[in-house]
Every structure is written in structure tokens, then in C-alpha cells.
Amino acid sequence: MESIERYDENMIRCPRVGGYVNFKFCRSENNLLPCRWVTGCWQGKIDINGFLKEHFSAPELEKIFIPPKPKLESLVELLEKAKGTAKKDE
Amino acid sequence: MKRAMYFLEQKDMPTRWYNIQADLPEPLPPVLHPATGQPVGPDDLAPLFPMELIKQEVSTERWIEIPEEVQEIYRTWRPTVLHRAYRLEKALDTPAKIFYKYEGTSQAGSHKPNTAVAQAYYNMKEGIKRLTTETGAGQWGSALAMGCAFFDVELKVYMVRISYDQKPYRRILMETWGANCVPSPSPDTKAGREMLEKWPDCPGSLGLAISEAVEDAVTRDDTHYSLGSVLNHVLLHQTIIGEETRKQMEMADAYPDIIVGCIGGGSNFAGQFLPWLRDKISGEKPDLRVVCVEPESCPTMTRGIYAYDFGDTAGMTPLLKMHTLGHSFVPPPIHAGGLRYHGMAPIICHLYNLGLIEAVAAHQTSVFEAGVKFARTEGIITGPEPCHDVKVAIDEALKCKESGESKTILIAHSGHGHFDLAAYDAYLTGKLKDFALPEDDIKKAQSELPKVPG
Numbered sequence: 086m087e088s089i090e091r092y093d094e095n096m097i098r099c100p101r102v103g104g105y106v107n108f109k110f111c112r113s114e115n116n117l118l119p120c121r122w123v124t125g126c127w128q129g130k131i132d133i134n135g136f137l138k139e140h141f142s143a144p145e146l147e148k149i150f151i152p153p154k155p156k157l158e159s160l161v162e163l164l165e166k167a168k169g170t171a172k173k174d175e
Numbered sequence: 176m177k178r179a180m181y182f183l184e185q186k187d188m189p190t191r192w193y194n195i196q197a198d199l200p201e202p203l204p205p206v207l208h209p210a211t212g213q214p215v216g217p218d219d220l221a222p223l224f225p226m227e228l229i230k231q232e233v234s235t236e237r238w239i240e241i242p243e244e245v246q247e248i249y250r251t252w253r254p255t256v257l258h259r260a261y262r263l264e265k266a267l268d269t270p271a272k273i274f275y276k277y278e279g280t281s282q283a284g285s286h287k288p289n290t291a292v293a294q295a296y297y298n299m300k301e302g303i304k305r306l307t308t309e310t311g312a313g314q315w316g317s318a319l320a321m322g323c324a325f326f327d328v329e330l331k332v333y334m335v336r337i338s339y340d341q342k343p344y345r346r347i348l349m350e351t352w353g354a355n356c357v358p359s360p361s362p363d364t365k366a367g368r369e370m371l372e373k374w375p376d377c378p379g380s381l382g383l384a385i386s387e388a389v390e391d392a393v394t395r396d397d398t399h400y401s402l403g404s405v406l407n408h409v410l411l412h413q414t415i416i417g418e419e420t421r422k423q424m425e426m427a428d429a430y431p432d433i434i435v436g437c438i439g440g441g442s443n444f445a446g447q448f449l450p451w452l453r454d455k456i457s458g459e460k461p462d463l464r465v466v467c468v469e470p471e472s473c474p475t476m477t478r479g480i481y482a483y484d485f486g487d488t489a490g491m492t493p494l495l496k497m498h499t500l501g502h503s504f505v506p507p508p509i510h511a512g513g514l515r516y517h518g519m520a521p522i523i524c525h526l527y528n529l530g531l532i533e534a535v536a537a538h539q540t541s542v543f544e545a546g547v548k549f550a551r552t553e554g555i556i557t558g559p560e561p562c563h564d565v566k567v568a569i570d571e572a573l574k575c576k577e578s579g580e581s582k583t584i585l586i587a588h589s590g591h592g593h594f595d596l597a598a599y600d601a602y603l604t605g606k607l608k609d610f611a612l613p614e615d616d617i618k619k620a621q622s623e624l625p626k627v628p629g
Contacts, residue, residue, distance in 0.1 A: 102311045102338045105597070106378070110337060114380040117373065156405040157206055161219055163386055167393035168222070170365050 089140050092131050099126070112136075118149050179261055181423040183254035189418035190241055192411045195449045195522060197237035198456050203407075203525050222393050223400040225301040228294065231408040239411065241293075242300075248292045248325050249415065252281045257423035260586075262552040264572065271575035272429060273568055275586035276420045276447060279555065283348070285590030286443040287318030287403055290412035294401050295322035305329040305398040307391045309359070309384035312338050312594065313345025315403035320354035333359040333387045336379035344594060359384040366390055404442045405520045413446025420585070421450055429583050431463065433571055436587030437563035438467040438523060438534070444564075445523060447587035452531060465532040466571075467523065468563040535567055542566045543602035546592070556599070558592040 093109040111126065112119045119137065120126075127133040137146060196203060205214035217229045224232075231239060241249070260273040278286035298306055306328055310316030316332040323330040332349055336358035339346055349356045359379045360367035366386040370377050377383075392400035403409060424430060434451060436444030444467065454460035526532045546562035548569065549555060557565055564586045575582050592599065601607050 099337075102335050102381070105341065106337055110378045113374070114378065115382070116370075116380075120380070156402060157215065159385070160223060160389060160400070160402070161215055163389040164219075164222055164393055166386075167390040170390065170394075 086139060092136065095131065097126055097130070115149060118145060121150055123149075177259075177261055178427075179259050181257040181259075181426050183257075183419055183422055183426075185250050185254065187422060188246065188250065188254050189415055189422075190246060191238040191418070192241060193414040193418060193450045193453070194231075194234055194237055194239055194411055195452065195526075196235045196407070198453050199525070200456065200529060201525075202235075203521060206521075223389070225297045225303060225399060227297045227301065228408045231411055232406060241415070242296060244326075245293050245296050248296075248322075249289075252288070253415065254419045254423075255280055255416070257420055257427070258553070259427065260553055263549060263569075266548065266552045267569060267572050267576065269572040269576040270579060270581040271572040272581065272583045273572060273586065274424070274427070274429065274431070274583070275553075275568075275588045276416060276423075277555065277588045277590075278416065278443065279558075279588070279591035281318075281590075283314075283318040283321050284593065285314060285318065285558070286413060286416060286446065287315055288321055289415055289446065290403060290409045290442065291315075291318040291322035291401075292325060293322075293412045295319065295326045295328050298399050298401070299326040299328050303328065303397060303399045305331070305395070306401045307331045307333070307388040307398060308401045308403070309333045309335075309381065309388045310338075310345075310349075311335050311381055311384075312342055313349065314594070316354070316356065317345050317348040317352070318403065319401055320349040320352035320356075323354065324352040330354040331388075331391060332356040333361065333384040333391075335359055335381055335384050336377065339379075342594075359387050361387060363387070364390045407520075407522060409442050410445040410449065410520060410522055413442045414450050416443070416446040416587070417448060417450030420447060424585070430460070431585035432582040433464045433466060433568075434585045434587065435466045435468060435564045435567045435571070437560045437589070438469055438520075442520070443561075443589035444587045445520060447585075448532070449522075452526070455531060465526075466567055467527070467532055467534040468567045469534060469536050537563055537566045540602065540607050543599065543607060545569050546599070547602070555588075556592045556596075557588065558590050559595050559598050561587075561589045562592075564588060 089112070090109070093107060093112075095108045096105050097108070097111070099106045099110070108127070108131070111123050114120045118141070124133050124137070137149075141149065207214060217226065217233075220229050220232075255276065255278055258275050258277055260275055264271065264273050278289075281288045283291075295306065306319065306323060308316060308319050308330070310332050311334075313334060316334060320330055320332065322328075330349075330353070332354050334346060334349075334356050339356070339358035346356050357363065360370040360377050360383055362368055362371060364387040366383060370383060389400055392398045431451065434448045436447055438444055448465045451460075451463060452465060455463045455465075523532070527534060542559070542562045542565075545566035546557045546559070549557050549562075549565045565588075568584050568586045571582070571584050
């Protein structure tokens, strides 16, 4: 198995954050898993599909490609989560 | 003398926002809670938003008065100018008449302050002293910082750390307007601390920044959260754009045959076209065309379907009826970041489903080609997203050249691209690539859509 860090210094412009990022960011920005857009962004630049299969399990891959949630729903979900956190802290 | 700009007197600035929900032939499908299948109600949202905004979110009143205090702030940059693009018309050698309503003259450089100011105001009126939000490159964060400055509301912006480090200018804008802008992950929230423990040098992500902003708002009584796109009340506040344009087009003795705009969160374009669409709904202007432009690489409307879609594979998030390409769709990269939503504003999806608006897709290199042509004829460096509008306006104008028709085309131009010059540089140096999604990929993604419960 090749190192997971082998592409880390490659740079690309990330349209989500609006600036240049390295591959290390792309492979870890999704709660330490790759960004869900990683295949599209890196397609043709590195063997991105091979990289993903090599370093991530099937459940992890499934988790990676969860689509972005509609805003209102994700807010309700985050709200409930934050309320739960606050209660625990009390 | 040919008149190239149409100014509206400040005393003639519209004093009401237009609410399309009053005129929809069918009401907007409700947002459903995943656990109960019941509509999400005001109580679900009260910890995040002031009640007046929650009411606006579900209101079916046709007109909503713009508070005088908000109008007063609007008048620091509004009404914005309607331009006639004579030089672009000449370059295209078209008989079409091209107009564009330009929102880039706001202090923040885009349409975003139209809702930022209103949201800051309503929060202030309900006694909220502090707002939180997240921002990627900083466009929304800077607009809200300005809005909060006008109403003495404190603002904390969680900015994705990699942008915070690499793109200082928008951060400086925010700080100049008085906001507290911190890199996300931050040590200020549980979500941030947990991530910093796992990875001290974490460059952040938009998802984490949202989590931090929401957690911050929920855990303090004096704090609410603010969002700059997608939601109904955000689109409502943007209708000042279209209401102004209606008056200005009248000054020009013109009525649009075609209105074009880019769609993402949908707020700028909706702000322009919703006030015109009521003429089509009423039957007064049945032939009016409203054309939404989306990237060919992420064809949510042009090649998507209309369905309820789960937000996660476990099906635990609420359901929202919207155009979607299904769970597994992973779009390729484009430079107009705001257009990459999996779904978009529910109102826009609903209107599309009703056949009241249409959608086309454009390749990103052709989009920047249009942006460069616009810059070299009209002088404005257009943001990557409104470049999509310009591209389709040019296409329609060229069709007029072929047919000999003199149609009137109106562009909803959301702002300048002065902070997006790297994207232009990528185009000018040949680094941009076009992607078209294979039909098989789309069919596979759509086949994985869940069924609607109940």
C-alpha cells in the first residue's frame, strides 16, 4: 500500500472555500474523511478512485458520498444536536 | 443620445417585498420532519431565527412592508442602476435589447446585503444582541457584518480556517465592519474543540463552520443564527431587486421577453424574477420566459428529477421536496462555488415543476468566455456565478441575430468578481476544464432515490 500522504502537496482551487488548497485538505475536510466532491475535483489529475479504494473502507466510502443536506433540514438537525450537547453540559 | 443607465429616485424605491407564495397556483410543499413526517413548525426554528422571519418563511401575504429602518439602510446604496448593454449588443451585432440590473454597487459588492440588513434588523427588534454565521470565502460573512454594524448587533463569523489563512481581504472587511471573525475549527465551541483535539492543524470545512455557528447560537439566549441563501424569507428580501427593475424597465419603455439568472441558493435570481413572474401566473404575460442557468457539470434542474430526497443514507434527516440528482451524485469541480448545491431553493424547484420557469446548463469555459466578453464591452468584471447569466443572455441575443427578432433580454447580475480574479486567471491561462456528466451516472444516481413515507 502506498502512503496516504503521497498526493498531499498537490494544489487545486476549491470552489467551496474559494481558494487554493492542497490534497491533504481534500482528503480530510469531511470530519477527517475526504470531501464528498473529491472525485470530481481530482479526476484526471491523480488516480483518485484508486486512492479512495486503497485507503478507505466501503462503509467509509458510503459515508463520504452522503450528499449535502438541504439547508433547513440540516439546521434543524444541528439545532437538536446542539441542544442535546447543552443539556449534557448542564 | 442613447440612454445606457436608468436611475430610480430614492423616493421611488419600493417599500414592500413581494411574496410569490400568495400567487402560486399550488402551495409550496411543506418541509417534513423525518421522525414524524409532519411539517417543521415555528417552534423547531425559534432557537435560531426571530419570529418575524419565521412568519415570513411561511407567509402567504402578497406584500410585506419593508420596515422604515431597513429602507433607511437600503437607501445607502439603493436603488441600484439598470443598465442597457449597448456595447455588448454592438459587439454581438444583435437586434436584441440587453438590459442588466447590477447589484455589485452595494458596499459589500453583491446582492447579499438586501437580506443581511433585514435579518440584522429583525433580530435587533426582538432583542437579540448577537448573531452567528458561517462563511467560506467570506462574501456572506462580510455582507452580514455590514448589516449588523448598522443595527449595533454583535456578529461572530466562523470562517473556514483555510480561507481565513489564505484570503485575508474578506476577513478584513468583516473586522472593519466590527464582526468578530474566527477561524473554524475554533476553541470556542464543543464541535470545534473536538476537532482540534483530533487534529490541531485542521484546515476546517464549511460543515464544521455551520456546526460551530449553530451551536454558538443555540447555547446562548442573546444569540441567533443567520443564513444568506435558500430559505423563503431570504428570497423574499431580495425581491426589492425585481420590484425596482419593474419601475426602471417602465422608464425604458420596455418589458422583458426573457429574464436570465444563475441559480444556486437562488436568492439573487429569485429576487429579480419573482416580481415579474406574477404577470405570467396571472395570464397577463403568458409568453414571458424565465431562464435559470446552471453548470453543465452539476445539472440539478436540467437533468434532475423532482422528488423527496433524504439528506443522509440513514434517512434520519428531514425530507424536502426539491430537484435532485439523488444521493450518490458527486459533481465535478467548477469555479462558481455557490452553484454546486445538491438541491436549491425549494421555491425555485416548485416553480420549475409547475412549468413556470425553465433551465439551461452552461459549460464553465464558455461561462468565463462570456464574462471576459462582458468585461471588454461593458467594463464590469463579473463574478463567476453571474457569468452564467451573461453566457445565456449572449446565446439568446445571438439567436435573435439569426432570426432577426428584437427581443428584450434582462440579466440578473448579482455582483462583481474582484475577489475571484484567480478564477479568471485560471481561464485566461487555459487551466479550466469542462466536465459533462455522463447520462449513465445520472440514471444510476436517480435510481437510488428513496420513496416518500406515508
